[in-house]
Amino acid sequence: MFLSGKRALVTGSTSGIGLAIARALAAEGAQVVLNGFGDADEIARLCEELSAVHVGADLMTQGGCEALMAGAGPVDILVNNAGMQHVSPVEEFPVDKWNAIIALNLTAAFHTTRLAVPHMKAQGWGRIINTASAHSKTASPFKIAYNASKHGIDGFTKTIALELAQTGVTANCISPGYVWTPLIEGQIPDTMKARGLSREQVINDVLLAKQPTKKFVQVGEVGALAAFLCREEAGNVTGANWSIDGGWTAE
Numbered sequence: 001m002f003l004s005g006k007r008a009l010v011t012g013s014t015s016g017i018g019l020a021i022a023r024a025l026a027a028e029g030a031q032v033v034l035n036g037f038g039d040a041d042e043i044a045r046l047c048e049e050l051s052a053v054h055v056g057a058d059l060m061t062q063g064g065c066e067a068l069m070a071g072a073g074p075v076d077i078l079v080n081n082a083g084m085q086h087v088s089p090v091e092e093f094p095v096d097k098w099n100a101i102i103a104l105n106l107t108a109a110f111h112t113t114r115l116a117v118p119h120m121k122a123q124g125w126g127r128i129i130n131t132a133s134a135h136s137k138t139a140s141p142f143k144i145a146y147n148a149s150k151h152g153i154d155g156f157t158k159t160i161a162l163e164l165a166q167t168g169v170t171a172n173c174i175s176p177g178y179v180w181t182p183l184i185e186g187q188i189p190d191t192m193k194a195r196g197l198s199r200e201q202v203i204n205d206v207l208l209a210k211q212p213t214k215k216f217v218q219v220g221e222v223g224a225l226a227a228f229l230c231r232e233e234a235g236n237v238t239g240a241n242w243s244i245d246g247g248w249t250a251e
């Protein structure tokens with residue numbers, strides 16, 4: 001198991017993509033630190049399943065991010081994955097939603113990364129993986145804050161990769177297309193409203209219409225890509241933005 005002895009923090013890992021990444025890293029021997037919200041019994045069950053610990057900090061604030069990093073201790077692998085979405089036309093877009101999305105999807109990664117880097121640099125090895133999105137490369141209407149945050153995390157990742165290029169620490173984005181998780185399920189009602197469509201129309205004509213494969217990406221596929229980026233063989237993969245989107249951004 002190539003991640004034995006490595007400590008991996010995955011933000012937003014009580015659900016969806018983050019949980020799948022945590023599972024993939026744990027399967028390779030990493031000691032995983034889970035983060036995110038959810039039912040206490042379910043989180044306890046996940047900790048047992050993955051031999052993991054959970055630090056439940058709210059990453060919406062600087063203090064929450066600092067509490068997470070203090071609770072997690074020095075980490076060898078940092079996966080900035082926690083994220084949220086809101087769907088609404090720009091002129092109606094709630095200001096508090098804009099602030100929350102930028103705080104969680106972008107600013108939290110700055111805080112966790114700046115606190116994780118000193119240990120990684122000192123030991124000459126580290127992996128920083130940011131869950132971006134196809135929306136880091138292309139836009140869809142009514143997702144102004146999400147698109148801005150995800151384009152931002154792409155530039156953030158490239159900057160970290162360049163700053164750390166000679167330190168043994170890599171930084172990359174993973175950019176999924178539509179993955180069937182609670183985040184996607186939760187945006188269907190607002191998309192129905194914003195576009196005047198039925199649930200089936202949103203799934204087939206808005207979501208899957210983007211993906212030439214006509215299939216949702218599976219969370220396990222994203223987890224496997226994250227595990228690859230942690231391999232020694234991926235040591236020269238840095239500053240990249242890996243699409244896993246069924247061909248969406250090839251068009």
Ligand code: NAD
Binds near residue numbers: 036131177183
């Ligand atoms: P999800 O809603 O299933 O999971 C989100 C996770 O973040 C949960 O563990 C939740 O508890 C945690 N979280 C939410 N707010 C938090 C906060 N304030 N502090 C700490 N943790 C918090 O979502 P998902 O679909 O698995 O998305 C994960 C990441 O993948 C996000 O960054 C999202 O933008 C990105 N993404 C998702 C898709 C998709 O189709 N689902 C596609 C591209 C990118």
